[in-house]
Amino acid sequence: MENIKDKAAIVGVGYTVQGKVPGRSSMSFHLEAARNAIADAGLKIEDVDGLLMQPPMAAMGDPMVAPAYLSQQLGIRVRFMAAHDDWGASAGCLAQHAAWAVVHGMANYVVCTYGENALSGAGEYGNALNGGIEYGMFGAVAGYALAARRGMHEFGTGPETWKEIAIAQRRWANLNPNARYYQQPMTVEDYYNSRMIVDPFRRADICLVSDGGRAFIVTTAERARDLRHRSVFIMGMGQDHPSTNVPQATHLAGPSGAVVSGATAFKIAGITTDDIDACEIYDCFTYTVELTLMGYGFFGPGEGKDFLKAERLAPGGDFPVNTSGGQLSEAYFQGFTPLAEAIMQLRGDAGERQLGPVTNTREPEIIIVSGNGGVLQTHSTLILRR
């Protein structure tokens, strides 16, 4: 098999206004993110010849958010295009498909986009996804809370461990001016006082809902060298999609899709968990972080409660996780939240929260990024290096 390792690179990131931004369509965020990514990479509009998009989740089926309309409004003429929905795993999957496309000459520069007016728009997350509404199972929270309760039973973790994740990520968000919780700390007391939503999950265990979008651009490693930013190479990649109906799933309390997806990515990259400097993990819920890190092999079943300590995960720690604040404390843009942050950190563009001397952490050479969708039903992994 031809190895994809280090053959493709991510060369531009597009952010948008984010948070609560009323009066904007989901499409408008795709467009803003895409044009900002093109500008960030220093490309001309006519250079972009590939387009992949993740359609908005809450506005599922909105016919106005389609790749051809996005292409039309950006003024690009592409020879490689798709709407691609693996739910929360999509960002990582888009990057993988874009990498194969550029390596095989199907396109030179592929822009990958996401945008959604999830907070101010009319849609609602998760209700239609897996059924159960007749029993009062509302929101994506139901399936994850069921998984987390089973996890408590299997692994001996629970709120005591999850608070460490939530508090550490909040400390990263405190350093990120884009974050919902910039400069707003969370104490242990705050965590336990956070409102119980669906026991065992408090508000503090559950991600934000945000308006906004993100985009990034993938090209070949050779082309990347001519562009303005430090290249971020795609070193390893993997996917695993258990897909299983939630009640039947054996992955609620591991082994989740992270196991096979992660092992595939580590094998392609030719490295082990010891080589990872930081983790940007899809954190729709605190428990997702625990289960994913365990699936990647950073610790074994039953070891999470000793491994996951805020002082290790937070600024100054030896195991930095979700350095933007993540979906819990920065903003929720599906898998684009962790992926964009990994790129900024590897470029050295993360400002106050930059890994290295600024935050008394290791200089990042290699970062692992996860995507996860449905109720642990889809999973993607990227290993990125600078």
Add this chain to the structure above:
Amino acid sequence: MVYEKPLPVINEDNAPYWEYCRSHELRMQKCTDCGYVRFPVSIVCPKCNSMAAEWTPLSGKGRVYSYVVYHMAYHPSYKGDIPYIVAIIQLDEGPRMESNITDCKTEDVRIDMPVEVYFDDVTEDISLPKFRPAA
């Protein structure tokens, strides 16, 4: 009294399941080729992809695999119900299903607790299979 809570989404495939529920029978599809009892309803067996199946009656007995307690009413019709229990039930015959556990204090529910099915006739057409602690 009008039932204001969301009802199951019934389609061509799952209509027989809800018809059996209406007559207070819990039945699921059993593959007549490999014997696997599947849920949710599907036209193919996820173990062998056979399309041959029969609606086999289940005992309605099982254990709690996992459970959560809703403290927030996501829909106005649930305001009077919080806190309520949503659970995954491991049925004795193999499949698991989501449902509610009633007649049980929220602080008393436990993983592996034995439960049994009953049917809640919420409308003229719909009876929901729900569970309570086994006698």
